Amino acid sequence: MVNRTVPPAGPGPALGTDAAGEHGRMWGVARATLDGNWAGGHTVPSRTLYPHQWSWDSAFIAIGWAHIRPDRTWSELDSLFRAQWRDGRVPHIVFNPAVAGGAYFPGPGFWSSNTVEGTPPVATSGLVQPPVHALAAWHAYRRVPSEAGRVALRRLYPRLVAQQRYLATCRDVGGAGLASIVHPWESGLDNSPAWDGPMSAVPAEAAVMRAYRRRDTVHADPAHRPTDLDYARYVTMVTAYRAGGYRDDSLADRHPFLVECPLFNAAMGASEVALAGIAEAIGVDPGPHRERAVAITEAVVTRLYDLDTGTFHPRDLRTGRLTPARTVLGLTPLILPGLPARQVETVLAEARSARFGLAARMDRPLPSHDRTATDFEPLRYWRGPSWMNITWLIRLGLLRHGHDRLAAGLRSSMIDLVAAAGCHEYFHPDTGVGLGSPAFSWTAALLLDVLAD
Numbered sequence: 001m002v003n004r005t006v007p008p009a010g011p012g013p014a015l016g017t018d019a020a021g022e023h024g025r026m027w028g029v030a031r032a033t034l035d036g037n038w039a040g041g042h043t044v045p046s047r048t049l050y051p052h053q054w055s056w057d058s059a060f061i062a063i064g065w066a067h068i069r070p071d072r073t074w075s076e077l078d079s080l081f082r083a084q085w086r087d088g089r090v091p092h093i094v095f096n097p098a099v100a101g102g103a104y105f106p107g108p109g110f111w112s113s114n115t116v117e118g119t120p121p122v123a124t125s126g127l128v129q130p131p132v133h134a135l136a137a138w139h140a141y142r143r144v145p146s147e148a149g150r151v152a153l154r155r156l157y158p159r160l161v162a163q164q165r166y167l168a169t170c171r172d173v174g175g176a177g178l179a180s181i182v183h184p185w186e187s188g189l190d191n192s193p194a195w196d197g198p199m200s201a202v203p204a205e206a207a208v209m210r211a212y213r214r215r216d217t218v219h220a221d222p223a224h225r226p227t228d229l230d231y232a233r234y235v236t237m238v239t240a241y242r243a244g245g246y247r248d249d250s251l252a253d254r255h256p257f258l259v260e261c262p263l264f265n266a267a268m269g270a271s272e273v274a275l276a277g278i279a280e281a282i283g284v285d286p287g288p289h290r291e292r293a294v295a296i297t298e299a300v301v302t303r304l305y306d307l308d309t310g311t312f313h314p315r316d317l318r319t320g321r322l323t324p325a326r327t328v329l330g331l332t333p334l335i336l337p338g339l340p341a342r343q344v345e346t347v348l349a350e351a352r353s354a355r356f357g358l359a360a361r362m363d364r365p366l367p368s369h370d371r372t373a374t375d376f377e378p379l380r381y382w383r384g385p386s387w388m389n390i391t392w393l394i395r396l397g398l399l400r401h402g403h404d405r406l407a408a409g410l411r412s413s414m415i416d417l418v419a420a421a422g423c424h425e426y427f428h429p430d431t432g433v434g435l436g437s438p439a440f441s442w443t444a445a446l447l448l449d450v451l452a453d
């Protein structure tokens, strides 16, 4: 690993001059993207589409800042965790009061967090996102260790622990040691085919959206975004959760969407591994974190691994069944260092199959959904396009299990995508054309991280 606090003159001694020049140029583009999205204390994912602070975006963004402005790594996370609720949940959106309420739908008025006990002074959503924060904080610190970083870790540690505790207790609706998500937005992969089954059981009609004004379709091509029917269901689910004061008791009796997601739970387990590292660095007992990481890994395998497909699937608590789609979510438990060899082997086979095309030399980027499936949509958001954060996580998993050549394939693929298209939000999984926001923060941040390797 390279520890670097300033941009490199060239990206590394192993490269020829042309590659070094190209990587230096990309470093500059990524840096300018993050600088342009810096909102003073936090970074917006995109100035147009997402003008507030998003939870898991901030975790990935914090990793990128470590390479150019380590102070901003800690501002980013501090700003997010200042908005943590008293019950430990870290909201998926922290609204910037300086941004007009109508700039994003659903805005602060829709969520009404200020009417709920135990919420921060700033307006937030009431949902969460995959808990990649401890993982990111520990990764950023190890990239650029410093005394200021250690002080920040000490400050963040109790908050990260509270975040994990909330998920492991209040959200363990299935009672098997895994957290349930109550909304597809909590998965981060909003309209993934993984949610089609559980979503279809949510009663809603597209006409619900006549009462609201979507803002996303003003900034992005509607053909690339979730549909109005998706949004009607999203709104219905938030309305139900909000009506119960965002409480988590008896969710099984009253909430229309309850799913155990492989990525969400793998992130929870990987964050316990990271918390063990953080605990050691600040002089706290790492033992309980290690034990929880083992227990979560076992539960992910027991509950979410399908012997027939050899990959992981979300479990729909409403039906008790695994959802059938073979999406990229199924590969993400690779980030668990303790994933048993059998599961690593079959997930790798899945990743290397024509469905995902993982190779030491990738001919196309990693898609978010099985490219051989009939419902694969190369332009529509999480139903096919390639995303940098998921590719980064799977690369991390490959490195953790010693598959360095395949990890190098993903690294090159990430660099090639941005070299050709810029720091887009997502990319066409066949052509690599940039889609969505053209100046997207986590793309820039994670590019910096892989360039620095």
Ligand code: 2M8
Binding pocket: 045, 050, 054, 055, 056, 057, 092, 185, 187, 188, 189, 190, 216
């Ligand atoms: C997307 O989700 C938001 C809702 O949270 C949206 O579509 O408006 C997803 O890609 C999510 O993973 C991401 O965190 C967010 C901001 O980049 O945008």
